Amino acid sequence: MRALRRYPVLAALIVAAVLMVLPFLVVALNAVKSPAEYSANGPLSLPKGLYLDGIADFWERVDFGQKLINSVLISGSVAIGAAVLSVLNAYAIGIGRVKGRPWVLAFFVLANMLPQEALVYPVYYLSKEVGLYDTRLSVILVFIVIQAAFGTYLFSSVLGAFPREIVEAARIDGANKWQVLWRVVVPVSRPTIGVLLVFFFIWTWNEFLLPLVMLISNDNQTVSVALGVLQGQRLMDATMTNAAALLGVVPAVIFFLIFQRTLTRGIAAGAVK
Amino acid sequence: MSRQQREYPYTLFLIPGALAFLAVIVVPSLMNTGISFTHWQGVGTPEWAGLDNYRTLLDDDAFWESFRHSLAMVVAMAAIPTALGLVLAAGLFDFVGKHFGSRTASVLRACFYLPQVLPIAVAGIVWSWILAPEDGALNDLLKAVGLGSLRHDWLGDPDLALYSVMGVMVWVQLGFPLVVFMAGLQRVDPALYEAAELDGASWWRRFWHVTLPQIRPEISVVLLWCTIAALKVFGAVYVLTKGGPGGATNVPSYFSFQSFFETTQVGYGSAVSTVLTVIILALALVALRLQTRAEDQER
Numbered sequence: 001m002r003a004l005r006r007y008p009v010l011a012a013l014i015v016a017a018v019l020m021v022l023p024f025l026v027v028a029l030n031a032v033k034s035p036a037e038y039s040a041n042g043p044l045s046l047p048k049g050l051y052l053d054g055i056a057d058f059w060e061r062v063d064f065g066q067k068l069i070n071s072v073l074i075s076g077s078v079a080i081g082a083a084v085l086s087v088l089n090a091y092a093i094g095i096g097r098v099k100g101r102p103w104v105l106a107f108f109v110l111a112n113m114l115p116q117e118a119l120v121y122p123v124y125y126l127s128k129e130v131g132l133y134d135t136r137l138s139v140i141l142v143f144i145v146i147q148a149a150f151g152t153y154l155f156s157s158v159l160g161a162f163p164r165e166i167v168e169a170a171r172i173d174g175a176n177k178w179q180v181l182w183r184v185v186v187p188v189s190r191p192t193i194g195v196l197l198v199f200f201f202i203w204t205w206n207e208f209l210l211p212l213v214m215l216i217s218n219d220n221q222t223v224s225v226a227l228g229v230l231q232g233q234r235l236m237d238a239t240m241t242n243a244a245a246l247l248g249v250v251p252a253v254i255f256f257l258i259f260q261r262t263l264t265r266g267i268a269a270g271a272v273k
Numbered sequence: 274m275s276r277q278q279r280e281y282p283y284t285l286f287l288i289p290g291a292l293a294f295l296a297v298i299v300v301p302s303l304m305n306t307g308i309s310f311t312h313w314q315g316v317g318t319p320e321w322a323g324l325d326n327y328r329t330l331l332d333d334d335a336f337w338e339s340f341r342h343s344l345a346m347v348v349a350m351a352a353i354p355t356a357l358g359l360v361l362a363a364g365l366f367d368f369v370g371k372h373f374g375s376r377t378a379s380v381l382r383a384c385f386y387l388p389q390v391l392p393i394a395v396a397g398i399v400w401s402w403i404l405a406p407e408d409g410a411l412n413d414l415l416k417a418v419g420l421g422s423l424r425h426d427w428l429g430d431p432d433l434a435l436y437s438v439m440g441v442m443v444w445v446q447l448g449f450p451l452v453v454f455m456a457g458l459q460r461v462d463p464a465l466y467e468a469a470e471l472d473g474a475s476w477w478r479r480f481w482h483v484t485l486p487q488i489r490p491e492i493s494v495v496l497l498w499c500t501i502a503a504l505k506v507f508g509a510v511y512v513l514t515k516g517g518p519g520g521a522t523n524v525p526s527y528f529s530f531q532s533f534f535e536t537t538q539v540g541y542g543s544a545v546s547t548v549l550t551v552i553i554l555a556l557a558l559v560a561l562r563l564q565t566r567a568e569d570q571e572r
Contacts, residue, residue, distance in 0.1 A: 044414060110557055
């Protein structure tokens with residue numbers, strides 16, 4: 001009885017999984033069709049050959065290379081900056097056990113939950129005042145803080161369980177707090193910090209509202225914003241839409257493969273609750 | 274001991290963080306609340322308005338409608354993905370993981386999780402093309418299988434647009450509960466399942482009476498977390514429908530964005546986002562309480 005039921009369940013789950021990835025497959029299929037082929041045979045036919053001009057056209061039209069550089073630059077800087085800030089905060093909270101620790105932690109969680117709509121106008125206004133509007137730096141600074149709010153929360157609870165003996169031993173050997181942090185705590189916590197870096201990178205890559213408001217000029221826009229704005233203008237034909245979607249999907253899939261491994265490593269290290 | 278007393282305190286490590294949070298989070302959010310009590314076009318001096326904006330808000334049908342759509346988003350991003358995620362996670366764990374190897378299970382899990390790492394703008398492009406009325410893939414598919422009469426302007430029909438957006442959000446969100454629940458299921462003591470099996474309990478009974486109670490902490494955290502995400506939805510609406518047609522898919526975050534940057538009623542937009550913030554922070558506090566309680570129970 002039981003053995004007989006396994007296969008229908010497996011089949012149903014496989015069908016569901018295929019439905020989940022189907023949109024990606026259809027997009028890939030149509031991104032390599034010529035506009036003529038698309039209008040003749042519709043979206044469901046198999047492509048007759050590899051037509052890459054649509055992708056190349058789109059790449060050139062939106063200067064996609066520049067968008068990729070902007071996204072990598074912004075997400076990379078945010079990941080590193082937010083990790084450093086999270087480590088400093090969490091060191092004081094998790095190992096230093098500063099006074100009012102639960103309140104400080106609660107503050108960081110709430111800061112992380114805060115809808116960006118409640119920040120966006122003042123951030124937009126203030127950055128204009130100080131001359132940072134429409135710069136990648138402004139977005140980097142804002143997201144370092146927003147991501148560090150989550151990082152501080154997660155890393156504080158990890159460091160709360162950090163073996164005290166190791167810290168004590170280093171202190172007895174004459175290391176000061178700064179040295180203990182960089183020479184003992186950070187090296188030992190490397191797996192958790194790695195997980196944070198990946199999370200921060202992907203989250204920042206996917207951010208939409210604040211970059212949309214802050215990055216007006218073409219040269220500064222991220223992949224997400226450029227694609228979103230183009231879509232909003234409804235200027236693209238079907239093949240170009242698919243080329244755009246494919247170019248947006250590919251980096252995400254690449255990160256996903258890295259992310260899979262890091263996630264398992266993080267769970268193995270007991271980092272992600 | 275005397276060495277340690279001379280040394281700087283741990284609080285010093287919090288100073289960069291404190292300054293950064295003051296500049297990027299505290300000051301802007303206080304400003305936003307302040308602006309909500311004024312009439313302001315974004316230029317010149319804001320003019321004090323007291324509770325005017327909030328009074329207008331209460332009478333504004335568009336505002337209430339956007340919050341009703343938020344509830345629809347909660348259904349699409351919290352309720353449905355949690356329910357589906359539970360069944361799928363249990364199926365993957367019980368049937369696939371145990372009989373076909375954990376590798377098969379994790380490949381399938383990856384398929385469900387993939388939309389979660391996709392930028393929402395890209396998901397929006399993919400779906401607005403699939404759901405397009407003229408040359409979209411869904412309408413073409415319906416025609417191909419002889420269901421041509423079911424073709425619709427999925428995102429352009431005011432009666433359908435909200436359901437279409439909800440469908441897309443289920444697709445986007447499903448992977449998150451699934452992954453959390455699968456991790457949670459590994460924690461459940463196998464002896465409980467064996468006992469249920471000896472008692473002759475069917476899979477559904479076991480799912481209902483053993484699995485669900487055992488991963489209740491995960492369920493409540495996921496539900497709250499997804500509810501907060503649902504209240505914040507912006508990118509999907511921006512890319513798929515821009516709140517249209519005729520406000521049929523407008524949500525509070527997009528509503529405040531419109532007030533800020535399209536109609537430049539900055540004071541009004543701030544009032545909308547302040548209300549949204551209060552609701553989200555209240556939910557966040559509940560989530561925090563639940564989590565601390567769950568952690569206390571574990572100890």
